[in-house]
Amino acid sequence: MKRSIFFFVFIAVITGALSAQTGAIVYPTNYNLAVGMKGGAFSFGEAASVSYTISGTEKLISATVTNLDFYETSLEIGEIKIASNTFIVTIRSFEVSNFLLPAFIVTSVTGADTNIFYTPRIPVENDKLTTKEKELQPLMEIYDFADWSWLIWAGAGLALAAAAFFVIRSLLAGREKRPKKLKPEDPYEHTRLRLKKIAASGLAQENPKDYFAGVSEIVREFLENTLDINALEMATTEIRDRMKASSLDTEVQEIVLFILKICDRVKYAKHKASEENISQVYKEGLNLVDRVKLVQTQETPPEETK
Numbered sequence: 001m002k003r004s005i006f007f008f009v010f011i012a013v014i015t016g017a018l019s020a021q022t023g024a025i026v027y028p029t030n031y032n033l034a035v036g037m038k039g040g041a042f043s044f045g046e047a048a049s050v051s052y053t054i055s056g057t058e059k060l061i062s063a064t065v066t067n068l069d070f071y072e073t074s075l076e077i078g079e080i081k082i083a084s085n086t087f088i089v090t091i092r093s094f095e096v097s098n099f100l101l102p103a104f105i106v107t108s109v110t111g112a113d114t115n116i117f118y119t120p121r122i123p124v125e126n127d128k129l130t131t132k133e134k135e136l137q138p139l140m141e142i143y144d145f146a147d148w149s150w151l152i153w154a155g156a157g158l159a160l161a162a163a164a165f166f167v168i169r170s171l172l173a174g175r176e177k178r179p180k181k182l183k184p185e186d187p188y189e190h191t192r193l194r195l196k197k198i199a200a201s202g203l204a205q206e207n208p209k210d211y212f213a214g215v216s217e218i219v220r221e222f223l224e225n226t227l228d229i230n231a232l233e234m235a236t237t238e239i240r241d242r243m244k245a246s247s248l249d250t251e252v253q254e255i256v257l258f259i260l261k262i263c264d265r266v267k268y269a270k271h272k273a274s275e276e277n278i279s280q281v282y283k284e285g286l287n288l289v290d291r292v293k294l295v296q297t298q299e300t301p302p303e304e305t306k
Contacts, residue, residue, distance in 0.1 A: 027105065030054070030117040042093050042124060045269040047078060050101065052119055053086040054108060061107040061114075063087040074261060075102065094265055097237065099124055187225035188293045194218045195285045208273040209266055215281050216263035219256065219288065226292050236260045249295045255288045 034053040042048050054060065065077045078090030087106070093099065100121040108115045184190035195218060204211040220231035223239070227248065231239050239260065243253045259281050266273045 028117050029103070029120055030106070031120055032056075033119060035119075035122060042091075045092065045094060047090050047092045049088055049090055051086055051088045052104070052106075054106075056085075056110070058085055058108040058110045058115065060085055060087055061109060063089070063104050063106045065089075065102055065104055075099070077102070080104075093124075094261075094269055183225045187222060188289050190225075191218060191222045191289050192286060195282060195289075199282045204273075204278045208278070211278065212263040212266040212273065212281065215285060216260060216267070219259050219263075219285060222289065222292075223256065226296065236264055249291070252288065252291050252295060255284050255291060259284050259288065 032055055034055065036051050036053075038049045038051075052063070060082050063080050063082060065080075074093065074095040076092040076094070078092065080087055080089045085108075087104075089104070091101070100123055103118045103121050106117055106119060108117075195215070198211065198214050198218070203214065217232070220234075220239075223229040223231040229239065229242055234242070236257070240253075240257055243256065262277055262281055266277070
């Protein structure tokens, strides 16, 4: 899906302050920038180049991305190139909804003065899907019903379909109904064993995509068995929205989305999984089991002794 990015040129409003809570320096945001993009649009999973240009005589020294917040982990920040008063950054998006470009910390010099500031976070919107005129096909000619032979073929087709229906029905009638999959008595221990089994199988090295798909399925089934979230039938964004709308423990939400987003990147995009990714999803999977068990134990009142 393509996304449009607009050019933003704002008047500079530079302020600085000390954070009362953390004591860290808060750099000002420089809005006096020209922001552009080669091609003018984002495509899911494809790299795009975004340029930031400072007006005036300032010369750039460095540009680094700040720590991405949790919901920006679907953005992959690539190489940053600096030329005079412009820096160009390669960004790959794995997000399917609107998002914000992250803020970058920029160091520049004007004469003997050194300036440090943030770039503004710029919203990126979805392109509206339209059908191009050249893709439209001419209308089919109206069928001439003067030839009634079609009725014979239609009747024969209906008779064949009815016969097939009754044959299949009779074959299935003698079979036992497939038993519904039951929830395990101890979903926590069941999930731990499944995670340990897939980690020890060597699948992560033989076929990383299958490994991450397997971990994703284990985590989603665990959510169904413990939190009543129909996760196997939901996309990751739907699971995120469902959890945000509930009173679910914040740490549980963060662990779930961290695991699923890494798994989605490997399953659906050309993202080569690292050993760190393989270890992370396994350890965070076990951490998720422990955290959910702790939360649910605290929420369940102890039984009264008679």
